[in-house]
Amino acid sequence: MSRARHPGPPRVAIVDDEVDVLTFLRLALEDAGFKVLTCPRPKRALDVVAAFEPDLVCLDLLMPEQMGTSLYVAMRENPKLASVPILILSGLNTRDELVQIFRREGNLRPPVAFIEKPVDTPHFLEAVRGALEAPSNGSPP
Numbered sequence: 001m002s003r004a005r006h007p008g009p010p011r012v013a014i015v016d017d018e019v020d021v022l023t024f025l026r027l028a029l030e031d032a033g034f035k036v037l038t039c040p041r042p043k044r045a046l047d048v049v050a051a052f053e054p055d056l057v058c059l060d061l062l063m064p065e066q067m068g069t070s071l072y073v074a075m076r077e078n079p080k081l082a083s084v085p086i087l088i089l090s091g092l093n094t095r096d097e098l099v100q101i102f103r104r105e106g107n108l109r110p111p112v113a114f115i116e117k118p119v120d121t122p123h124f125l126e127a128v129r130g131a132l133e134a135p136s137n138g139s140p141p
Contacts, residue, residue, distance in 0.1 A: 005055055010132050013037045013052050015045045015071065016060035016089060021117070025058065025089075028121050029128065042066035050080040056131050057081070058115075061090045076108050083109075085131045091117040 005011075012034045014025050022038040029036045037052040039045045042065045049057060057075065061068030068088075075081040088111045112131040115124055 005053060009033050009035045010055040011035045011037070011052060012056045012058060012128060013039065013049045013054040014058040014089075015039045015042060015049065015063075015068070016058075017042065017063040017065065018060070021060070021089075021119070025119065025124070028125060032125050032128075034128070042068070042071055045071055046074050046078060046081075049075070050078055053080070054084055056112075056128060057084055057086045058089055058128070059086055059111075061088060072111075073108065085112040085134075087111060087113045087115060087127060087131055089115050089117060089119065 012029050014022055014029075014036065016022050016025075016038075017040055019040055022040055026036045026038050037049065037054065039048050041048075042063045045066075059068050059072060059075075061072070063071075068090075072086060072088075075084070075086065086109075112134060113127040115127055
């Protein structure tokens with residue numbers, strides 16, 4: 001997987017307020033050989049994720065403490081995370097909302113993929129691997 005920024009297995013950070021979702025995705029990724037950080041607190045996610053130095057971030061958009069869209073913008077503006085691909089997890093169709101954010105924010109890199117909840121494990125793992133292997137053009141599939 002070509003995006004690894006350090007030796008060892010690729011690092012994937014998951015930000016989601018639903019503990020069951022975090023556990024499910026963490027286990028699926030760890031079973032597939034990834035090093036995983038889970039963060040159930042969106043307000044702490046920016047610092048926690050940046051310190052982890054992930055190769056990919058999986059981000060839920062609908063969270064009570066902080067909307068994932070504002071966290072997405074903050075990650076794109078953070079020098080440590082600006083080039084890290086982000087995969088969006090959501091039970092809602094959020095593409096249109098994100099397109100509006102990209103237009104409003106100017107040169108904001110788009111997510112590499114959108115995964116709908118409930119998450120289909122094989123599809124999710126395929127999207128993660130694809131995001132890690134894809135050239136860093138920031139275009140969603």
